[in-house]
Every structure is written in structure tokens, then in C-alpha cells.
Amino acid sequence: MQGQIQNRPERTPPTSTERYRVDATNATARARSSRVRPHPMTVPPSPVQDQGERPIEVSSDIGGPIDQLSFLQRSLLFAELAMIAYNDLNEAERAASHVGFPDVTFFDHDGSQAYRFRNDHDCVIACRGTEPNEWNDIRADVSASAVVAETVGKVHRGFKREVDDLWPMLETALLGNQQPLWFCGHSLGGAMATICAGRCFLSHINSNPSGLYSYGSPRVGNKRYINYVKLEHFRFVNNNDIVTRVPPAWMGYRHCGTEIYLDRQGRIGQLSGTARRLDRWRGFLAGLVRRQIDHFSDHSLHAYIQPLLDAAQTEQASVGRGGMTPDASEFRVTNRTVSLPAHGGRLDPAR
Secondary structure, three states: OOOEEEEOOOOOOOOHHHOOOOOOOOHHHHOOOOOOOOOOOOOOOOOEOOOOOOOEOOOOOOOOOHHHOOHHHHHHHHHHHHHHOOOOHHHHHHHHHHHOOOEEEEEEEOOEEEEEEEOOOOEEEEEOOOOOOOHHHHHHHHOOOEEEOOOOOEEEHHHHHHHHHHHHHHHHHOOOOOOOEEEEEEOHHHHHHHHHHHHHOOOOOOOOOOEEEEEOOOOOEOHHHHOOOOOOEEEEEEOOOHHHHOOOHHHOOEOOOEEEEEOOOOOEEEOOHHHHHHHHHHHHHHHHHOOOOHHHHOOOHHHHHHHHHHHHHHHHHHHHOOOOOOOHHHHOOEOEEEOOOOOOOOOOEEO
């Protein structure tokens, strides 16, 4: 099957009253601190929705370069772009325009799919996650055997096959790119984004990624593979999300990037060891009370977006009272969870 590339002429972006807002930071806001001081949020308007389908609710609205956003704003933005990537071109264009990306291109080759979102400042590749009705996606998820990677080490056979189908189109589309390049994705899309970002460092294109954000991503390759490329990669794990635990470590697979853990209450931090096991047990039991299997419900991308939105809104309120926003390093707290204080000021680890 031949690959398909779909795009439409760039349209005039909507006015600020039509958008959902997580505004980009004004450069002058850095005068008092090296930390970013983002602008306030506004109340979001009606969501993008096709008749009979679940609405696409996005809260990000960038007015400048992505690298001027706070860590939480970037995390929310890329999670929402990963969500938009699950939709058809018409819906994706409307939702991406709300976010601040009027230029949208869809890539599809035999069920391997991704979007390119562009504006005057940045270029984002969002890989689409597992589609239950796409045989290629199902085959990729179950093909747990490893094959030799294009770099060093070994990589998941199914994930590599998905990228092999899509990469020639992406590489061609990025040939003339002069903007900062970002990758994101959820589930299978997170694994694909990880492999694609790594390939940029080997390709003849002049576009090394500025960053990679993945949500609910499975393990991609072995230790040699994941350590080969040095890239700023933030990998989000929501409590009991089962997909983040496969393929199993005993098969040689390892995770890459900096893990950002969302606990059972949606707080952002990094728990390990006994603290994490206890949090997961409590999340599992709470799921049973709700008549849900936590391991599956925690994989929903909406279960990632809501805590990030809550945290970004709390951050905005804190900034409005004179507080500063944290950088990513403040969320890497072993055996602690980061709480966003209601009283404003710096974000302190909750003991």
C-alpha cells in the first residue's frame, strides 16, 4: 500500500476568544528569575466535536516558542497533541488550530500514522497510538521479539516495523525543517516517537530533536539501544498503567528517558521501591471500589491529561500570587510526591 500525506493550506489562526489558553511565556517574564512565569489561563470555550463522537477538549494555547513554556505547560501541550493525533484530519486541524498550530499534515502508511503540527516557531511530530481496528497496530503490540536496531543493541520488532513504514515520509517532510523539532506520543505512539527521535540523529536531515514526551509508553529496546542516543526525554507513567510494564524486563527490555510518575491521586512526582508498590496497591483497590481494573483505566490518555491540566492550573494560580514555576528537575523526587501548594510560592515536595 502506498503512503498517504494529507494537508491543507495554512489558515488564519483563531482569535484569543476562540481558543483554550495555556499561554506561552512572555520573554520579559524571565527578568526576575531563571524560572518561567507563565501567563494566566482563561476559561475554555466549547470543545471540538463531530456529531456522535466524544469531544476533543484541549486547554493549551501557545503564542510563542515551546521552549518558553514551563515544564508543566509543555507536558500538557504534548499530551493534548498526542490526543489530537488519534482523530481524523478534519478534527485534528480544528483542535490543533485552537492549540496554536494552523499547519497540519497527516501521514499514513499501511496503518502506521502520525501528524506534523507546525506554526511560526516549532514543528511537532505526534505519532498515533494503538487503534483497535488496525491490524498493523495489534500486530505491533504483540510482536515482542527483538531485532537488531539501526544504531546499536536491539529494539522491539513490532514497534520498529511501524516506524519503518512511516519513516521515509517523515524524513522527506523534515528535509527542509529549520524549526525546533519535538516528538510526542501515547502508548504505541510513544514507542514510535522514541524510535523516530533516535533516528533523527542518524539521518541526513538537519533536524535533531529538541525533546521527546511520551505517555503510557511500553519499553522499546534493550539497555544498549536506549543508552545510545542522548536526548531530553520525559516519559510519563500513570500509577498502574499496564502498558508501561511491557514487554517484560526479563526479556531484556528497558525503559529510557526521565520518568515522571503520576500517583493514584494524580499528583506528579517520582516514587520508587516500597512507596511506589504501596501507591499502586492503593490505586488498584480504589479501582475495584469504582468497579474498574486500574491497570487498564490508568492507560487512558485522558487519565494523563487531567492531572497535568490540574497541575498547570494550580501553577498558574501560584504564579498569579507571585510564585515561580518549577523546572523538570523538581519533579524527580525519590520516594516523595510533588504537591502544588495552594498558598503560592515555590513548589515543595510533600513529605
